[in-house]
Every structure is written in C-alpha cells, then in structure tokens.
Amino acid sequence: MHTLYNSDSFVVVSFEVPGTDGEGPASLSRGGYEIVDKFARKEIFIEGALAESFQQGVQALVAQRPGSDAEALHEVLDDYIAGFAELAQQPVVLH
Template sequence: MQMMYNSPNYCVVAFPAQEDSAALSEGGYEIVAKNLKRGLFIHGPMAAHFQKSVQKLVKQPPDFAEMDAFLGQFDDWMTHPLVLH
C-alpha cells in the first residue's frame, strides 16, 4: 500500500493489485475523511474512474482545498467507521 494524499481532512491510500485476492485483483483505494471518522474502499471500475479523475486534477498541482473538495464528493458513500487510523 502507498499513501497518495494526506491533508488535515482526508487521506488516500492506494492498494496494488494482488493476484491472490478477488477484491484486490485490480487494486483499489481507501479514502478516509478524518473529520467524519469514516472511510470508503473502492475497487474495480469505480477505482479506475477515481484514478482517471485524480490524474486530471493533478496535471496542475492542486492545493489542499481543491483536492479536499474533490474528495468531499465521496463523503456520503463513506459508511465504514474508523477504528484504527
């Protein structure tokens, strides 16, 4: 796993593809909203779409506010409470 982004409000960790795991056969991303104390794991087509969107966003280095606003779009989907972060 590799931390891709870490701000006071959000953290994004990339998980590489793993042949021995059906859920991670294509890799995935964990997105954590620190202020909400909830997270989301995405994989498959949603992870591919997320990756393309992030690549477009970082063509010109965004600041924390821009990146946090982008990640804020996922807040409603974050249903997993944080236990150890």
C-alpha cells in the same frame, strides 16, 4: 499499501493486491483506494470502475493545474475527494 494523499481532512491510501486465482499472467493484480474522512471518522474502500474513475479524476485535476501553488491544489483535491467520501459508511476503527 501506499499513502498517496494526506491533508487535514482526508487520507487516501492505494492498495495493490496480487491476483490469487492461479489463472492468467502472474502480473495481474487488483487493488483500489481507501479514503478516510478524518472529520467524519469514516472510511470507504473503492475498487474496479469507481477506483479507475477516481484515479482519472485526480490525474485530470493535477494536470489542469501545473505549477499552481500547493494550497490551491489541496483545496481542489479535498473538494473532489469529499464527493467520494460522502459514500463512506464504515466507521474508522483503530487497532
């Protein structure tokens, strides 16, 4: 588990889960991203094709803005993440 992004609005955490089916190479893993909307107090876990799309979108946004100021990049990333956070249904529970 790695925190990839943390702003006033969102937290994005990456999860890598080792494969446990015993078949295929031991290096196979699956994982995804947990997106927490701090204001709505909801979270979503995305994996598979949706996680791949999310990752590619973030990489493209960062690549389009080399050397730009951090504040502008945070605004763009927050807007992008908000599109995925709209799918969140699970309330955040502290434990």
